[in-house]
Amino acid sequence: MTVSNNKKKPIIIGVTGGSGSGKTTVSRAIFEQLKGHSLLMIEEDSYYNDQSNVSFEERVKTNYDHPNAFDTDLLVSQINELLNWKSIEKPIYDYKQHTRSQETVTVEPKEVIILEGIMVLNDPRLRDLMDIKIFVDTDDDIRIIRRIQRDMEERGRSLQSVIDQYLATVKPMYHQFIEPTKRYADIIVPEGGQNQVAIDLLVTKVRDILRNNKK
Numbered sequence: 001m002t003v004s005n006n007k008k009k010p011i012i013i014g015v016t017g018g019s020g021s022g023k024t025t026v027s028r029a030i031f032e033q034l035k036g037h038s039l040l041m042i043e044e045d046s047y048y049n050d051q052s053n054v055s056f057e058e059r060v061k062t063n064y065d066h067p068n069a070f071d072t073d074l075l076v077s078q079i080n081e082l083l084n085w086k087s088i089e090k091p092i093y094d095y096k097q098h099t100r101s102q103e104t105v106t107v108e109p110k111e112v113i114i115l116e117g118i119m120v121l122n123d124p125r126l127r128d129l130m131d132i133k134i135f136v137d138t139d140d141d142i143r144i145i146r147r148i149q150r151d152m153e154e155r156g157r158s159l160q161s162v163i164d165q166y167l168a169t170v171k172p173m174y175h176q177f178i179e180p181t182k183r184y185a186d187i188i189v190p191e192g193g194q195n196q197v198a199i200d201l202l203v204t205k206v207r208d209i210l211r212n213n214k215k
């Protein structure tokens, strides 16, 4: 497919899985191995709804594992802009404040776009834009252990708040909205970032598409 200015359509790789499954680790591994190509990584988390007009006490209660927590319309429209080789103003998300920052970051279009997040295979508009769809599959017990460590170290959470949130929303929403999207995946990667064979296969496939795009 070609786009308006005769350049080839950028390749979109969607990477999903539960929280703590290793989506970011897999995406970074693909990114590292493709260095030298023109690459870009977009985190769906940047598109959590702006809640600056909601009190902090209310923001804490938001269900962040429901599709409605995201501004998917904005994500779809910005991915389309990138596909048309236009730059975007990507939102910046603050997990400690549970809302977007006032600032945005300018992101230039690239040949390969890795789109990573818990709901990226949930919306058909996003799925339809993807060339490769990946589901990172990691057991619930491993994911909650990783999440406790990460949320306490990086996202300013207490152990009790991580456990409460996990039981109230993260786990049930995973089984309702995320795990079912496995059926849309081209590739299911068990154990995420340590699965070097899967990452090598994915990188080979992306190189293949890039080579064919140049013909």
Ligand SMILES: Nc1ncnc2c1ncn2[C@@H]1O[C@H](COP(=O)(O)OP(=O)(O)O)[C@@H](O)[C@H]1O
Residues within 6 Å of the ligand: 017, 018, 019, 020, 021, 022, 023, 024, 025, 026, 146, 147, 150, 191, 192, 193, 194, 195
């Ligand atoms: N295969 C793995 N083995 C051990 N730790 C891992 C593995 N993959 C990811 N991690 C760690 O688990 C945590 C969550 O991984 P991350 O890639 O951020 O998951 P996600 O983006 O799906 O939430 C990170 O601290 C990461 O370093």
Ligand SMILES: Nc1ccn([C@@H]2O[C@H](COP(=O)(O)O)[C@@H](O)[C@H]2O)c(=O)n1
Residues within 6 Å of the ligand: 018, 019, 020, 023, 045, 048, 064, 065, 094, 095, 097, 098, 099, 117, 118, 170
């Ligand atoms: N204010 C917020 C926003 C999101 N979360 C949690 O983040 C998870 C998604 O990010 P991963 O990197 O883990 O995929 C999701 O499960 C939300 O519960 C949050 O806790 N607070």
